[in-house]
Amino acid sequence: MEVKTSLLDNMIGVGDMVLLEPLNENSFIENLRKRFDHNEIYTYIGSVVISMNPYRSLPIFTPEKVEEYRNRNFYELSPHIYALADEAYRSLRDQDKDQCILITGESGAGKTEASKLVMSYVAAVCGKGQEVNKVKEQLLQSNPVLEAFGNAKTVRNDNSSRFGKYMDIEFDFKGDPLGGVISNYLLEKSRVCKQPRGERNFHIFYQLLSGASNDTLTKLKLDRDFSKYNYLSLDSATVNGLDDAASFRTVWNAMQIVGFMEDEVQSVLELVAAVLKLGNIEFKPESRVNGFDESRVKDKNDLKEMCELLGIEQSVLERAFSYRTVEAKMEKVSTTLNVAQAYYARDALAKNLYSRLFSWLVTRINESIKAQAKTRHKVMGVLDIYGFEIFEDGDNSFEQFIINYCNEKLQQIFIELTLREEQEEYIREGIEWTNIEYFNNAIICDLIENNQNGILAMLDEECLRPGTVTDDTFLDKLNTICAEHQHFESRLSKNSKFLTDHSLPHSCFRIQHYAGKVLYRVEGFVDKNNDLLYRDLSQAMYKATHSLMKQLFPEGNPAKVNLKRPPTAGFQFKASVGGLMRNLQTKNPNYIRCIKPNDKKAAHIFTESLVCHQVRYLGLMENVRVRRAGYAFRQSYESSLERYKMLCKQTWPHWRGAARDGVEVLLTDCSVPAEEFAYGRSKIFIRNPRTLFTLEERRRACLEDLATLIQKIYRGWRCRTQFLLLKKSQVVVAAWYRRYAQQKKYQKIKSATLVMQSFIRGWKARKILRQLKYEKRCKEAVTTIAAYWHGTQARRELRRLKEVARRKHAVAVIWAYWQGLQVRREYRKFFRANAGKKIYNFTIQRIMQKYFLGLKTTMPSMSPIDNTWPARPYMFLEGAHSELRRIFHFWRCKKYQGQFTEEKKAVYEEKLEASEIFKDKKALYPSSVSQPFKGDYLEIQKNPKYQKLNSAVEDKVLLADVVNKINRANGKGAPRLFLLTKNNFVLADQKTGQVKASVPLPDLTSVSVSTQSDGFFALKLKEGSASAAKGDFLLSSEHLIELITKLHRTGATAADRDQINIDISDEFLVQFNQDKVCVKFIQGGPKNGNSAACKRKNNRLLEVSVPSSP
């Protein structure tokens, strides 16, 4: 842990005056000057901050600075007002201690600025959020409003606060601001009517006249020209660097933010205007019969305008300026006012009006900024009050007296609280408490405020006393009562000591304040203390219709006539200061003491006498002495051990035990005299700053040694590591280089070898190639030569053989011709001239003969369907050969025909007819071709079983067979005997031979069969015929082709009717009784064997499934 104590490190002068050595006024001021010259405007006295006014903006109030000081220890950074604000805020927030910040110093020393800095710092570091920010804004914006009405340009300060201000800022438990309460003390109201040379009235008058719009001014019946108003002194009406018009807008805005209503702002401005108007009312004397002068208003215009502004009856006010009513014991006495009294009354009214307006403003602001929540809150009070005011030429009056009294009180609580805190710390730390000698100013406070014989009490007494009362009678009284008081000095007092003191004028008294002697002139004390406003005036004001005005003068209410005198100014002030002191005593104080470096409001100038004076009356030296009375310096054991541990071997570099023991060891080792320090519970207390500086000096020297040691070790370490690194690197580099060089060499040798190798190989290869090429060429040459040679040989042989063959052929031809010639010559004598033709014919005849004879043996069979025929031997026989074949076929057929009987012929005719009817139309047909048509399958004539049936049939039976009659109800067949004769067909029972139906052929119109291989057929009868009564027949037969053919033939031969119509189709209608039923044939699988099956599908449909023919 590095303990930073900026008070000791890098300091310009000393940051804390407590450490000043030697301590005297000169060194104190020298230290301030040194720091001031280096722009160090803040210096501590323990926890008190001395602030020098830099009179220029320094870059030390930036947001970055705020961050720097935020949450840091007070002594950690260089002295700053932010450090104090932070300390106060943190102990408020974290330790729940109410705080007050007391800012003192003379006018222009920077108190108001300091208070604003504290407030802005607290605003920056405390909580954020919409509500919180609004509160902050209102608190901050109350400043411009109060400054406009309560500040004025003075000789010392262009923006001098002419009132004391104490502001309580309230925080919740988290440290977020809730609101605030402002108290104001003693506004310097005399300024309203009269301003010292080089000064001016309160800012608001000038701001209103320069900044308000023409409209507003007209409404307020005002003129922009300052010179029109008696109350506005003309010298320094404008101030360099102050823009009144802009300030007016700022104030206007601020009032809005703080929460003033539009009409409230208007009322306030009306009152300000009224004050200006009031100043312009002038009086003239008017002689009365009784010889006294009576005042009269000179020019009634301003009076009229003012009355209009405030809604006052002009006559009432006018009368109030001329008469005064005194009420005593139920009696009313009216006396006239002379001109001087009238002016006095006017000014008193103006002052009262303005100061009451100011108080009202404070109350109104308080109403806006007061904390809403009723919860308990923590409070930080900021007191910006005038410091000691001493006018050198003894021109101090009642105001200074009051102000100085206030400072005296503040000093008292300062002493009380500081000493008490000091004392408490000693007790807390268990250090023996030795009484500190310091000047207690309680005695001076007593001189002023004592209820029996205090100066204020006597002033009041004098004011209330009947009879003539003047400032001189008051001084006389003081001279008697306070004569013995050590701090009271007066020429005429009973204390003969001052009889010859010429620095003390007769009309003055002097008080030895704790900060110096102040000479007060008694003139005006009584008047100012009385602060009298004639009742007629307050009643006139109360009668105004202007509501704010009415509010400001409640005592003017005739219903509440109070005969008691109002409390005097001194009394009021004493009471409010008493209240303030009680308030401050409950809080933890933090002091800022402001010092003005020069009287010129200029930067960089340090007027020693001026500073010295302030240091004196602010009691800063006392402050340091009190702080140093016991032990000048204290620090916690941990941080002091951390800071000085290098001074002792045992504690350096680490101390393992408790910090306190470490410090003890350390201090013993450093042989610090025992009376120079004391051990507290958590802190070490050092009596003399010199001891601390000795320690610091030793620490510095030790640090130097340590630094050298560290440097030495570090340098050694660095060189060694550097060397080791270099060495390591060198080895690496060398290894790499060697490797590289070897690699290079090896590669060079390798490539040289390769070159040589390749040359040798090339050379060898070329040699072999040459050899091989030579051998190849030789071989080729040999082959070529051999080929040429063989070719030559072969061609020669071929030529020779061709020659031989040609010659042989020539010989043969010649021989043949020769032979032919020889033969022809020899046989010519044996042949006649036409022998050739005879030979030809003979040859032809022989050939023909041979052909026919041969044909006889090669003749084909007699079957007409035998297609074979021998091949022809010669071309020229073509015609004869095919003609012979045709003739032979016809002949063979004739022979075949010749062997048929009449019966057989009829059979073939039937077959022929069947072929005409069914060929290519019904699939059943081909299987019937090879079956002979037997006709009578039942052998009806021979079989005795059918005897009866036979006899019932008249004609010859052409066909008798068993058929199946299809039952239309279920499609099943029942066997019937079917007989066909020349004229009709009969259906009979199979078992009994009983005739069931006999139908004459002419009644048969058509027969329907399918195209398939089934045996179903329908016999359709002529409509209307007797046989048709029972409907058509649907039958099936195994000999369907024969049956139909016979039926057709028979029908065809019946003389008187047409052929029976044969209808071949897969779907036909059959008439059963009344209904027509459709018989439909479908191709079915062979599941019922090979026979077709009939099945009734519905009433109108019989479906015959026919197995597909194989």
Ligand SMILES: Nc1ncnc2c1ncn2[C@@H]1O[C@H](COP(=O)(O)OP(=O)(O)O)[C@@H](O)[C@H]1O
């Ligand atoms: N911290 C500061 N930095 C810059 N200027 C300052 C500072 N404090 C005071 N001043 C200047 O000094 C003037 C008077 O300061 P002010 O606070 O009004 O004095 P006081 O309230 O003590 O009479 C200010 O108007 C400003 O110009």
Ligand SMILES: [Mg+2]
């Ligand atoms: Mg001020």
